Amino acid sequence: MLDEIDLRILQLLTEDARRPYSEVADRVDLSPPAVSERVRKLQEHGIIRRFTVDLDRSQLREGTPVLVTLTVDPGVGDDLRDALLGIEGVEHVYVTADARVVVHAHAPTEDVRSWLFAEIDADAVRDVDVRLLVDADWAVGIGGEAAFALTCIECGNDVGPGGVTRRIDGELKPFCCSSCETLYVDRYEEIADGAD
Incomplete structure (x- = not known):
């Protein structure tokens, strides 16, 4: 594949x-x-x-470069990430496994907390750590040992060269084999028929 x-x-x-x-x-x-x-x-x-x-905002002299770590309530990281990505000046958002959301941004004001809390729900945030950045850079690349990791949505196995894909409701679904494809499609159609 x-x-x-x-x-x-x-x-x-x-x-x-x-x-x-x-x-x-x-x-x-x-x-x-x-x-x-x-x-x-x-x-x-x-x-x-x-x-x-990839803009170098320092060249544009736009905002103050900051790294903000938000300690949040469990389960709100994904929603908070989506809200943060909608804020102008936010460049990258990372959600960690230990209920933290890390934001790299160019804040339009020195009052970073007020700027963020004007756009996000402060009740979901337990702690805020704001650090001024002197420099920031990131490298986008694919390591030499990178491998594709498509996973069969039916059984969870890796999709290899014998894998198949099928478009279901406009979305392409990967399967490791035609048997998994058939099982998935049959169950999907059964559920769809039950919903009608």
Whole structure:
């Protein structure tokens, strides 16, 4: 299903998402239409979520660079992450396993707490730690040992070369084999029939 060529395409696009498909094709020994089709499939599988721009906000002199750690009530991390990502100036949000949400942002004011709490529910936050950043950088890349990890939605096994996909209600679902596909589809149709 996914192979070393896909991994190389991802590495090349990670280095420069605006790299022309003709250049990628030369580097992976495929035609530009074949590269385009592979990129489309990577997007369809959710491996490529979007193409974006990495801005150096220090060059734009926009806001104060901060790293904010919010200690939150268990179970609210995902909702809080979504709310934080909607705030202008927030660049990255991370949710940790120990009920913390870490935010890298360029705050438009020195009163970072007031800025954040104007946009999020303060009741879900137990503690706030704000640190001024001197510098920030991040490297997007795929490690040399990276492997694709599509998981069968029926049994949880890895989807290998014999795997299949099927579009169900507009969403592409990965299966490790046709048996898992059949089991999933049969159960899905049974539930759908019961809902009518």
